[in-house]
Amino acid sequence: MNFSVPDFTPALPEIFLLCALSAILVVDLFIEDAKRFTTYLLTQGALAISVVVTIMTAHMSPVHTFSGMYVSDMMTSVLKVGTFLSVMILLSYSRDYLQKRGLFRGEFYTLTLFTTLGMLVMISASNFLTLYLGLELMSLSLYAMVALQRDSSISTEAAMKYFVLGALASGLLLYGMSMLYGATGSLDVSRILEVIRSGQANNNVLVFGVVFVVAGLGFKLGAVPFHMWIPDVYHGAPTAITLFIGSAPKLAAFAFVLRILAGGLQPLVHDWSQMLAILSVLSMGLGNITAIAQTNLKRMLAYSTISHMGFLLLGILSGTVNGYSSAMFYVLIYALMTLGGFGMIMLLSREGFEADNLDDYRGLNARSPWHAFVMLLLMFSMAGIPPTVGFYAKFSVLQAALNAGHLGIVIAAVMFSLIGAFYYLRIVKLMYFDAPVDHSPIVGTSDCRILLGVNGLAMLLLGILPSSLMALCAQSIQSAGF
Amino acid sequence: MIETLVFYFFAAVLVLSSLAVITVRNPVHAALFLVLAFFTAAGLWLLLEAEFLAIVLVLVYVGAVMVLFLFVVMMLEINLLKIREGIWAWLPFGALLASIMVVEMWIVLGSERFGLAGMIAPEAHPAGYSNTGEIGTLLYTQYVYPFEIAAVVLLVSIVAAIALTLRRRKGTKSQDAAWQVAVKRSERVRLVDIRPAKRAER
Numbered sequence: 168m169n170f171s172v173p174d175f176t177p178a179l180p181e182i183f184l185l186c187a188l189s190a191i192l193v194v195d196l197f198i199e200d201a202k203r204f205t206t207y208l209l210t211q212g213a214l215a216i217s218v219v220v221t222i223m224t225a226h227m228s229p230v231h232t233f234s235g236m237y238v239s240d241m242m243t244s245v246l247k248v249g250t251f252l253s254v255m256i257l258l259s260y261s262r263d264y265l266q267k268r269g270l271f272r273g274e275f276y277t278l279t280l281f282t283t284l285g286m287l288v289m290i291s292a293s294n295f296l297t298l299y300l301g302l303e304l305m306s307l308s309l310y311a312m313v314a315l316q317r318d319s320s321i322s323t324e325a326a327m328k329y330f331v332l333g334a335l336a337s338g339l340l341l342y343g344m345s346m347l348y349g350a351t352g353s354l355d356v357s358r359i360l361e362v363i364r365s366g367q368a369n370n371n372v373l374v375f376g377v378v379f380v381v382a383g384l385g386f387k388l389g390a391v392p393f394h395m396w397i398p399d400v401y402h403g404a405p406t407a408i409t410l411f412i413g414s415a416p417k418l419a420a421f422a423f424v425l426r427i428l429a430g431g432l433q434p435l436v437h438d439w440s441q442m443l444a445i446l447s448v449l450s451m452g453l454g455n456i457t458a459i460a461q462t463n464l465k466r467m468l469a470y471s472t473i474s475h476m477g478f479l480l481l482g483i484l485s486g487t488v489n490g491y492s493s494a495m496f497y498v499l500i501y502a503l504m505t506l507g508g509f510g511m512i513m514l515l516s517r518e519g520f521e522a523d524n525l526d527d528y529r530g531l532n533a534r535s536p537w538h539a540f541v542m543l544l545l546m547f548s549m550a551g552i553p554p555t556v557g558f559y560a561k562f563s564v565l566q567a568a569l570n571a572g573h574l575g576i577v578i579a580a581v582m583f584s585l586i587g588a589f590y591y592l593r594i595v596k597l598m599y600f601d602a603p604v605d606h607s608p609i610v611g612t613s614d615c616r617i618l619l620g621v622n623g624l625a626m627l628l629l630g631i632l633p634s635s636l637m638a639l640c641a642q643s644i645q646s647a648g649f
Numbered sequence: 650m651i652e653t654l655v656f657y658f659f660a661a662v663l664v665l666s667s668l669a670v671i672t673v674r675n676p677v678h679a680a681l682f683l684v685l686a687f688f689t690a691a692g693l694w695l696l697l698e699a700e701f702l703a704i705v706l707v708l709v710y711v712g713a714v715m716v717l718f719l720f721v722v723m724m725l726e727i728n729l730l731k732i733r734e735g736i737w738a739w740l741p742f743g744a745l746l747a748s749i750m751v752v753e754m755w756i757v758l759g760s761e762r763f764g765l766a767g768m769i770a771p772e773a774h775p776a777g778y779s780n781t782g783e784i785g786t787l788l789y790t791q792y793v794y795p796f797e798i799a800a801v802v803l804l805v806s807i808v809a810a811i812a813l814t815l816r817r818r819k820g821t822k823s824q825d826a827a828w829q830v831a832v833k834r835s836e837r838v839r840l841v842d843i844r845p846a847k848r849a850e851r
Contacts, residue, residue: 170790233794274812281805288798300798311809375757
């Protein structure tokens with residue numbers, strides 16, 4: 168058979184990360200517990216170099232390699248850089264938190280890198296095989312990370328739920344993929360697109376497959392009615408790991424959904440757009456209404472994630488280039504907001520104390536006006552209040568859906584986000600107008616405090632000047648050729 | 650002709666043993682029926698000239714996975730009565746969902762795509778044809794990228810299993826083989842010079 172050695176250069180970010188990860192895995196064995204900081208530095212260094220490698224190997228137009236199983240274009244490069252940066256921010260927020268809880272171990276860092284590698288594979292996959300393997304690499308590492316705090320029964324329970332429901336979702340996804348394979352005779356996304364366009368595939372089989380694929384994707388994104396695992400996992404996992412689950416994997420999941428639905432199944436847009444519309448409206452409704460009843464901030468943010476996923480799907484379901492690019496903008500902003508929100512919980516937590524109850528935020532302004540202001544910006548952005556960037560994210564998604572003619576869904580989305588504004592503003596009210604219950608000073612490493620400040624101000628800055636990031640997203644989607 | 654008969658034999662045993670897996674009361678029997686189902690499925694694969702897959706199914710699933718599974722089933726005390734509680738309350742709902750699924754699958758699988766007309770029978774290969782070699786060639790050339798990712802997934806499972814189970818508790822007694830081998834005589838044996846007692850005088 169004819170075979171030529173594939174071009175390795177487009178996949179350099181993955182190759183570099185895998186090599187660095189293997190080296191860190193071995194080096195970590197020889198480091199004493201007291202010097203674990205070295206592992207932290209090595210991990211951050213590996214991620215920083217990966218960012219440089221990704222930018223240097225970025226392609227403007229799609230490049231395929233490894234027999235068409237790997238694709239590199241501008242969308243993959245932007246999402247990869249976003250993933251690396253959010254993992255780096257996560258690691259610096261969580262260092263102090265992990266040290267105080269006995270989780271500052273080598274495994275945390277190696278599993279984080281494994282998860283990152285899985286996300287890269289997902290982002291760059293253009294074949295069902297690599298898409299699925301990337302997803303499993305990411306999910307398996309995350310299951311283990313949730314269970315890392317073994318002595319806590321609540322984390323073990325969360326890990327168990329996450330694992331069982333994740334396995335169920337993978338099963339649904341694989342069943343759907345096998346149906347699509349049966350209908351088109353290929354696992355390659357671009358080949359599937361060709362076969363469907365040529366009209367050779369049986370429509371019944373295709374739609375049957377799409378139902379299962381959408382259900383599997385709904386599970387992974389956490390859209391209603393496949394959301395049951397999100398609140399328990401967010402609540403049960405150590406906050407550092409909750410933050411991880413909530414931020415970067417959503418970027419990878421976005422690329423995953425777009426690659427399958429917009430890349431491979433574009434001719435079936437009418438079918439999957441209806442399915443996504445149901446998921447989207449239910450997620451926005453249930454997420455925003457249930458979040459009001461929560462007294463635990465982690466659970467509240469979990470329901471807020473569900474509603475944000477509804478908005479993300481709103482962008483995708485419009486099925487236009489404009490919709491995809493606004494969804495990409497939304498998911499990048501969402502990752503940044505989540506990093507800030509959970510970063511604040513970790514900053515206010517102390518040894519043996521988790522600042523995850525709403526009451527812990529009473530009178531934060533009296534304790535530290537600066538941190539209260541950062542939290543205010545984050546909450547405004549999540550609620551979508553101008554001039555923060557959350558407003559533009561919601562606005563562009565709604566505009567794209569409106570242009571695609573989904574007026575009813577847009578009205579529902581606006582109503583639900585109005586309801587949602589209540590619980591975000593409640594935190595602002597607690598911080599500024601209530602007397603503090605807890606008077607202890609806010610401790611935290613200086614790098615974490617500075618970064619959190621930058622994160623909060625970025626909400627304002629991007630809100631005033633959103634055009635460059637929006638243009639970047641539009642260009643990425645154009646370059647990916649959806 | 651004889652091939653068709655063999656197919657129907659294996660298919661019938663496969664369906665019946667799968668049915669037995671979910672209906673028998675004893676979990677150990679259920680696991681053993683699953684072993685039988687794997688064997689017959691391997692037989693079906695042999696009929697399709699997929700001998701490598703057939704052997705792997707027997708070696709991996711029957712040889713490794715099911716043996717482990719049987720151990721777990723035997724170790725756990727499974728209270729069947731507790732599992733069966735509430736089955737009648739959920740039966741109508743479950744039956745409704747199952748019947749919807751069956752109708753849907755009927756529509757899909759009954760379509761011309763999966764009919765005999767849609768599936769062209771593969772050509773029979775010559776006698777010396779090695780399907781294992783073909784799979785190997787494909788795996789290391791065209792599918793090398795997914796193959797490597799699968800290897801990384803295995804590495805994750807090793808790291809995760811060790812991270813979740815290995816813990817050093819104080820006060821546990823464990824053996825260190827190197828320490829045991831390197832032991833010197835002087836550390837273990839103490840020669841005590843015992844003088845013979847004086848004979849008691851009468």
